[in-house]
Each structure stands twice: as structure tokens, then as C-alpha cells.
Amino acid sequence: MEEEIFDFWKFLAGIGVFLWGMHQLETSIKELGGKSFRNLLQKSTNTALKGILVGALITAVLQSSSLVTLMVLAFLGAGVISLKNSIGVILGANLGTTITAWIVATLGFKLSVAGFAMPFLGLGSLLYIFSSSRPFLKNLGAFAVGFGLLFLGLDFMKTAIEAVADQIDLSTFQAYGLWVYLLIGIVVTALIQSSSAMVVIILSSINAGVIGLIEGAVLIIGANIGTTITVAIGSLGGSADKKRLALAHTLFNVITGLLIFIFIEPLVDYTMHLFDIQDPLMELVLLNTLINLIGIVLFFPFIPRLEKWLQHRFKSSEPIGFSKFIKNVSPKVPEVAIAALEKDMQYAFERTISFLTSVWKESDEEKKQISVWRRILQQPKDLMEQYKQIKALEDELTSYHIDLQEENLSIEDAERLTSLMLTLRTLVYASKDLKDVMHNIKEMEDKEDNLTKKYYHHLKQYTFEYLKEIKTYLQAESIEGAQPDWIAKNARKYDYWIVNLYQEYKNHTQEFPISTMTNVLKQVISSLDNLGSASIHFKTKTRIVIDKE
Template identity: 70%
Template structure:
């Protein structure tokens, strides 16, 4: 009887179709529910345990640990989640990705997979083509096509291996021990960059009786370690947090894998006895899940220590600009990009408020009135002008970043929030410019010996500090935002102060020109008014938009 020849191209086509199907599933689910999952990841990962649960849930639904890793890195860079909770999400993602193996083992080897995939391919293709103008139905069609491709690829791989299964003899590897299977699983997974595809290859080989359960379990361990290579390579030129997360992912899979490898035979015997499983394929996918569960149980108590250790492994990259967060987040995940933008808007407010404060008190001078006048003249202008230039540079960086966001398909809420943030930034810069323009006049008033001038100066200083404190309190109480009571008061203060000044001028002309004093009053009030308006654009308008959406729903 003529021996069958291994159809390599059919096997390779099977891998390609499977990966293409996974890609279609990932892309369509990302479009159908990606925003919901990004919001869930952003708002529900305030502890490591929640991170594990959410990571497992999102990965199980999206069927893509790489997509979840991308979201985690984006929110980590934006400062929305910390490193410890990001590690929790990655641990959960490893568990969630085992769902693919359960689906394949349950459905893929019970009946004709090729016949099963045909309706999905046919209906999905027609939906994708004829409903291209309706995004919801088009993405649903892409999802259906992806599901069909996944099982068609499985059928190609399974039939290619089954055709030559009786000709394959792996006994020659026995002299090397189980280590050789560990290495094979690692290398092949690193090459095809998909642990899910590798698991399907292993299940196909086991179904054709090419390998046994022990060898398949060791190949799974190798695949789990190999899947970290892609993330590791991608982190080489990334920021420090990305390298830390990639290292945590590698350590988790490697240590867990080696620990389980050392006790693989007793673990197999234990699980088969406890769960009374007689199907080796189901035993293998159960082991795949248990391996990741064991890793979570082992690593969870040490997450805090791991976080501290990782933070000392890679130094923070040198910032090329003033912004702290936007350089760490690409616009791939819009919610993370807008969150990073908001974090740097907060930095802009801090710089602006500090600049206004230092106009009155000086940089290193503080309240030391005994410091000589010449030192104030020499030191203060240089520091303050330099800080003003930093505010302007930050404005340029954030504006450029906002322009890059325009090419991303932002949803209405994110786009509206980004616009409000940029309006807030612009009015902050106006506030800094208003006070900067009378900086020399304020200095002239500080040097004056006239009591009338000093009284006005002290009033403006006290009023400025009072308003800055109110604005900072407004920012700090995000959970209960109400329209601030200082809105609309600035114009009244301006009118009253000018009127009082004119009353005093009638009795005695001050040492500093009246036009200078009125201009200082005008610019100080205008500066505080602009800074207050920036907070309305930033915080209060965001609450108005949210409340409006709640009422509409």
C-alpha cells in the first residue's frame, strides 16, 4: 500500500487560516464591543484581584491576549492604572486565553469541522459584502467569517496530520527526555506568534495519536513560555513600564511553567483522578487552564514585592518635552489617549497656578522680605520667564498630540472631552499671559514705599491666593462636582477695586502711576477669570455631558 505523503502546504494553509480567523474575530469584536471593554478595563481595575478577573473576562470574550495587553499598556502609560494592577490584568489574560482551547476541543473534534465552518463562511461573507454601509452588520459578518476560518484552518491542520499519523515516530526524541518537547513548544510558538494556534496544533497531533498526553502537556508549557517572546521583543524600544510589564509576563509564564513541568506526571494523574476525565483532549485543555490558575495562586501574594522589584529594573526614560503622559500613550486606544491628555492638562494647570503664585512671592524668595531689592530684580524675572516658556512649550506639545488624535475614530464623548480639554488648556495659557504682561508692574509696586500701593498689592495678593485655593479644591473634589460659587465674582471684584482706588486717588496721588495700578487690577482679575474658566471647560462641562447622556438613556 502506498504511503501517504505529508501535505506541508495544506498544514501551513491551516495555520494561516486559523490565524486569519483569529485576526478577524479580534478586529470585529474590537469594533463591536471594544469601547465597552476599554471602559471596563479603565474603571474596574483598582485592585490586583479585580485586574485578574477583568483580564480573564475581556480576554475570554475578545479571544486575544495581545489586544488586552495593548489596552493595559496604554492605560498604564496614561497613568489610569498602576503597575501592580496591570500585572493582575496580564495574569488574568493568560487564564482567559485558554477559552480558545476549550472551544476547539469541545467542538473541533466531535464532527466534520469543514462542514461546520461552511455556513459561517457563506453567511458571514455575504453580510460583510452586502451590509458594508452598516458598520454593526458588517462587523457581525466579519466575526462570523472569522469563526468559520478558525474551524476551517483547524480541519486543514487536523486532516494533514491524520493522513500521516501512522508514519510519524517520535520515539527518537525519548532519549532527550521531556525537555525537548518544552523547547519545541517554546520555539514554534515564538515563530508563529500565537499560543492559541500552537494549542490547536498540539490538539490535532494528540487527536491523531502522534503524541501522548504527557508530551502534549509539556508542549503546552513551552507554548505558554514562547508566547511571551512577542511581547518581550515589542517592549525593547518601549517605555520603562512596557519593559517592566513584559518582564513580569515572562517571569510569570516561565516560573509557572518550570514549576508545573517538574511535577507534570503527578499533576496529570491527580487531575484525571479528581475530575474523572477519560478524553485526553479535554484533559489537556483542563491542564492548560490549571497551569495558569496555579501561576495566579503562586504569584498573587507576591505582586506588591514584584511591583517594587520591577520598578528598580528599568530606569525611567528621559523626557524629551514637558508633558509627562502623552509620550507614553499612542492614539491606538482612544480612551487611554484622552486620559493621558487630561493628566497633562492637570500638569498645565499646576504649572500655571505655580507661575501665578510665584509672580507674587518669587521662586526661591518665598516670604523673606529681608532679601535685597537687587536680588529680586536679578533672580525673579529669569525664573518666571523660563517657567512661562515651559507653559507655552507644554501647550505646543499637547496641541500636536491633539492633532494626532483627529485621525483616530473617536466616539462622540471622547471627542467632546478632548475638545473641552484643549479649550481648558488655551484659557490656562491666556491666564499665564495676562499675569505675565504686568509682571514688571507688580515688581514696581513691590518696590514702592507708598502705603496706598502696598495696601492694593496686599489685597490683590490675598485675593489671588484665595482664588487659587478655591480652584485647587474644585479640582480635588471630582466626585461631587457642583457649579463653583466663585463663577461671576471676578467682574464684581474688578469694578469694586477700581472704584475704591479712584476714591483714594482723589485724596492723594499714589507713587505708582494710576494707569499702571488700574492695568494691574485688570490683568490680575482677567488672569484669574481665565484660569477659572479653564476649570469649567475641563471639569464642569465634562459633568454636564455625562449628566446629559444619563438623561438621554
């Protein structure tokens, strides 16, 4: 009887189909319930322990630790959750991924796998093709196809290994010790970039009798360590937060894995005796879960210290730019990205109000210490730098807005995004209006004639009162009732000043040209109009309350 030849291509196809099935599951579940899981993650991770529990739950359902990691990075960058609680979610995600092994061990080796997969593939494909106009049914079909592909890939791998199981002699490897299996687990998992697929290969090998339980457990440890290599490589060009989380993930898996590796044989014997498990497949998936549980128990007390240590790492990788939040958040998670954009819009308000205040505000001490000519020449340069920073912030936020528009946004999120861009545009207009006449304002300040001094102080006082109203409005928890009619108020003030200015001009000797003064009046009122409009756009469509100083 001829010996069967190992069908490498069937085995490779099994890995590919399994990974494709995992991808389809991840994508479809993300579309079906991604927003709900993001809301759960945002609202239920105010402590590290809750982070672990929620991370395990969401990863168990989504079957994708990479998707959970993406959400965590988005929330971390947006300032929604702390680094400490993010670490908790990552530890929980490690535990959640073990559910794949339980499903495969429970169903994949107890049923006719190919026969089990066919109904899901057939019905799912038809549902996907004929429900293109109904997103929910289409994604449900994609989910069924992904589930079917998962088990079809498992069948390919299982049958390819079973066919040559009796021809494989691992005594050569065993002679070198268990560390060889540890190395194989690390390398193979790093190559195929999926610890779940590696676990299926290990389960298939144990089922076929190719390896024993001890070797399988060591390969599992290697797979847990190997999966961190993918995350670490992916973080190389990423933000500081991404590198910190990747390092936390690597430390967790490597330290836990090496500690368990040292005591692997007594651990296997103890668990088999304690739980009285006869099935090596079930024993292996139990060990896989226990390894992650032990790691969580070991790491949990040290999470606060780990957070402090990580915060001092990768300082050079902090994102550059004037924004505070969007540079840390991927647009791939729209709800969180818009929340980050709202917080940066709050920052844009602060920068704009600070600029408007700086144009007018100069302390008596500064007046005494700095000569008139130096104030005229130097101050606008400092103010110009503030204005350039506001423009640079506008460029960053606008570019981010363009990236966000490419995502699948809900109607509510699209409206919020439009309102934020209107807010940004009018904020920049408010800055530009005053920037264009700030040199005239400085000249007015230094004139000695009574009329110029009078209108300079009128404008300055009115501006500060108006800014105080804006801040009060933005800091209010609710905006019930009619919106403030700042534009009408400004128009009345402008008309009053213009009429009085022309009347008073006839009876005064004035150093400052009246045409320039009327232009200053017009630009100041226009600046305040735009700031008021920006405030209403921002407040009526967003959920942010400006922090009180």
C-alpha cells in the first residue's frame, strides 16, 4: 500500500479559507453591532477590572482582538478611557480570543465539519447576493458565509494532517526538548498572523495523534507569544499610544508565557487531575484559557505601575501638530473620531478666544516696560504667530474631516460633522476679521486724542463683555429656550456707534483717520458675529460643554 503524500496545498488552502472566514466574521459583526459594542466599551471601562471583563466579552462575541484593539486605541486617543483601563481591555481581549478554540474543539471535531459548513455557505451566499439593498440581511449573509468558511478551512487542515499522521515522527524534535515547540509556535503564528488559526492547527495535530498534550500546550504558549509580533510590527509606525499598548500586550504574553512554560508539565497534570478531563482537545483549550487567566491575575495588581512606566516610553512618537485629540484617533471608528473632533473644536474655541483677547489685552506693567515703538512692531508679530497656529489647526481638522467623510456615517453623525465644519469655518473668520485690523487697533491705543481713545475703550469693553457671554453660553449644561440673537445685538451696536462717530467727528480734532476707525468698527463687529454663529453651531449639534476655567 502506497504511503499517502502530505497535501500541502490543501493544508495551505485550509489556513487561507479559515483566515478569510475570520475576516468575514469580523467585518459582518462590525457592521451588525459595531456601534453597540463601541458604546459598551466607552461606557463600561471606567476601571481596569471592568476593562478586562468588557474586553473579554466583546472579543468573545466579535472574534477579533484586532478590532477591539482598534476601538481601544481610538478611545484612548480621544481621551475617553485612560491608558490603565485600556491595558485592562487588552488583557481581557486575550482571554476573549480563547472562545474560538472552545467552539472548534466542541463542534469542529465532533461533527462532520464539511457537512456542517455547507448550509451556512449556501444560505449565507444567497442571502448576501440577493439582499444587497438591505444592509442587515446582507451582513447576516456575510456572517453565515464567514462561519461556514471557518469550518471548511478547519476541515481542509484536519483532513490534510490526518492523511499523513502515522507517517510523521516527532521524536527528532522531542530529543531537543520542549523549547523547540515553543519556538515553532512563535514562528508559525508570526508567519500566518493569527493565533486562532495556529490553535486550530494544534488541535488538528492532537486530534490526528501527531503531537501529545504537553507539546500542544507548549505550542499554544508559543502561539500566544507569536501573536504579539504582528501587533508589535504594526505599531512601529504608529502613535505613542499604539506603541504603549503593543508593549503592554507583548509584556503580558511573553512574561506569562515564559512563566507557564517553566511549570507546564505539573500544570497539565494538575488540571487533568482536578477537572478529570479525558479528552485531550478539551484539556488543551482549557489550558489555553487558564494561561490567559493566570496572566491576568499576575498582572492585574501591577497595572497602575505599568501605566506610569509606559507613559514615559515613546515620547518621541507623540504625534506632531496643533490638534490634541484627532491625531491619536483613527477615522475608521467614526463615532469616536467625531467625539475627538468635538474636543479639538473646543480647543479651537479656546485658541480663538485667546487670540481675540490678546489683540486687546495688554497689562499696565507691559505698557511701562515696553516702549511704544516696540509694542507696535513686536506685538503684531506675536499675534500673527497665534493666528498662524489657528490656521494650522484648521488645516488639520479639515483634513481629518475629509478622511472621516469616506467612512460609513449615520445621518446623525453626518449632521454633527457638518455642524463642526461650519463651527470651524466661522471661528477662523472671527480670527481673520480681527487679524486684518489688529495693527490699527494697536495704533488707536497709542493715540492721544479723546475721540480715538473713547472708541478704543468702547470696542475693548464691548468685546470683553461679549466674550464673557460666549463663555457662559458654551459652559451651560443645557441650551433650552430661544438661541441668543447676537448678530442683531451687534448690528444695533454698530449702527449706534457709526451714527455717533460721524456726529462727534465734526466737533473733535482727531489724529486717527475716520475711514480707518469705521473699518475697525466693522471688522470687530464682524469678528464677534462669526464667533457667536460658531458658538450656536457648536452648541446645538454637539454634546460637549466647554470646561470652566
